[in-house]
Amino acid sequence: MTTAQQPLHSGFGASTTAEEVIKGVDLTGKVAIVTGGYSGIGLETARVLHGAGARIVVPARDVERARAAVADLPGTEVASMDLLDPASVDTFAGEFLASGRPLHILVNNAGIMATPLARDARGHEAQFAANHLGHFRLTTGLWPALVAAHGARVVVLSSRGIRFAGVDFDDLHFEHRPYEPFLAYGQSKTANALFAVELDRRGRAEGIRAFAVHPGRIIDTGLARHLDPAALRAAGALDAEGRPVLDPGRQLKTVGQGAATTVWCATSPQLDGLGGVYCENVDISPLLAPEDEAAWADGDTTPGVLSRAVDPDAAARLWEVSERLTA
Known part of the structure; x- marks a missing residue:
C-alpha cells in the first residue's frame, strides 16, 4: 500500500501545547468552524485559533451552554446543530453557505465514546452516526465554502480507538452482531481516519x-463519562484519588497538549502540500509494520497507525457507503 505516512520530525512532540x-x-481574515468547540479539546482549539486571529463558528446541540463557554472569545458565533439530526446539519451548512463566506478551517472535533446502544432516527448506530456520518454530511454540505477558501484544511478527530475495530461494511449498525460499546467506538474512529x-x-x-488526528487520552473532557473509573485506574489513567494521570509519553495529556496536533494540522506551513494522513504528537504518524500491529492494538503506546485506518481502497468504499446512508 502506498501511503504518505512518514513522520516529518516536526520539532514538536507529545508534550507540545496548542499555544506553542x-x-x-x-x-487574521480566516474563518474556522469547530464542532464541539465549547468544551474540552474543542474549546481549547477554538480559543487558540481565535487568539491567532481566526473568526470562529461553533455549531452546538446546546446553544446556551456553548454561548456561555465561548463568552471570552469576542466575535465567536454559535449556531444550533445536532450531528444525529440530518435536518439540523443541513440547516447549519445552508445558513453558513448563505453568508457567502469562504471556510478556511473545518475541525470535525465533536464526538461520543463507548456509549450504550442507541440509534438515530434512521436506525444508524449512534457512535457511527455522530462521529462519522454527521461529520460526513456536514463536510460535504460545506464543500462550496471550502473550495472558495482556495486552500482549506479539514481536521477529523480520530483516536487510538482505531485499535478496537475496523469498519464492518457488512454490519455497520450492529443489526446482526452483539453490540459492544468499544467495538462501535473503534469502528467510528477508523471511519474518521478513512474519511480524511x-x-x-x-x-x-x-x-x-x-x-x-489522535489527540491523546485526555480524561477530564467529559468524553469518558461512560467509562468505569475503576477500569481507568487499572489502566493507569486515573490515580488512587480519581485524578487524571499526566504522562504525555503514554498519551495521557492535558487539554492544551491534546489540542496541539489538531491546531498543527489546521494551520502549520510544515504541512503545505500534504494531506490524507493520520497524525499524533504534532507529527505525521509512522505506518506500523504488519508484525507490530498486534502489540500496538493490545495497548502499546508507541506512535503509529494501523494500515486498515489509512487504506485508500477502504476509504473509497466508505465514502460511497456514506453517500448512500446520508442520501
Whole structure:
C-alpha cells in the first residue's frame, strides 16, 4: 500500500501545547468552524485559533451552554446543530453557505465514546452516526465554502480507538452482531481516519486538504463519562484519588497538549502540500509494520497507525457507503 505516512520530525512532540504550535501563525481574515468547540479539546482549539486571529463558528446541540463557554472569545458565533439530526446539519451548512463566506478551517472535533446502544432516527448506530456520518454530511454540505477558501484544511478527530475495530461494511449498525460499546467506538474512529484519506484525495485538486488526528487520552473532557473509573485506574489513567494521570509519553495529556496536533494540522506551513494522513504528537504518524500491529492494538503506546485506518481502497468504499446512508 502506498501511503504518505512518514513522520516529518516536526520539532514538536507529545508534550507540545496548542499555544506553542500556533506561535508565529497569523489567521487574521480566516474563518474556522469547530464542532464541539465549547468544551474540552474543542474549546481549547477554538480559543487558540481565535487568539491567532481566526473568526470562529461553533455549531452546538446546546446553544446556551456553548454561548456561555465561548463568552471570552469576542466575535465567536454559535449556531444550533445536532450531528444525529440530518435536518439540523443541513440547516447549519445552508445558513453558513448563505453568508457567502469562504471556510478556511473545518475541525470535525465533536464526538461520543463507548456509549450504550442507541440509534438515530434512521436506525444508524449512534457512535457511527455522530462521529462519522454527521461529520460526513456536514463536510460535504460545506464543500462550496471550502473550495472558495482556495486552500482549506479539514481536521477529523480520530483516536487510538482505531485499535478496537475496523469498519464492518457488512454490519455497520450492529443489526446482526452483539453490540459492544468499544467495538462501535473503534469502528467510528477508523471511519474518521478513512474519511480524511478519501476527502483529501477528492479535495486536493480544489485546494482542500484533510488530516486525521489522535489527540491523546485526555480524561477530564467529559468524553469518558461512560467509562468505569475503576477500569481507568487499572489502566493507569486515573490515580488512587480519581485524578487524571499526566504522562504525555503514554498519551495521557492535558487539554492544551491534546489540542496541539489538531491546531498543527489546521494551520502549520510544515504541512503545505500534504494531506490524507493520520497524525499524533504534532507529527505525521509512522505506518506500523504488519508484525507490530498486534502489540500496538493490545495497548502499546508507541506512535503509529494501523494500515486498515489509512487504506485508500477502504476509504473509497466508505465514502460511497456514506453517500448512500446520508442520501
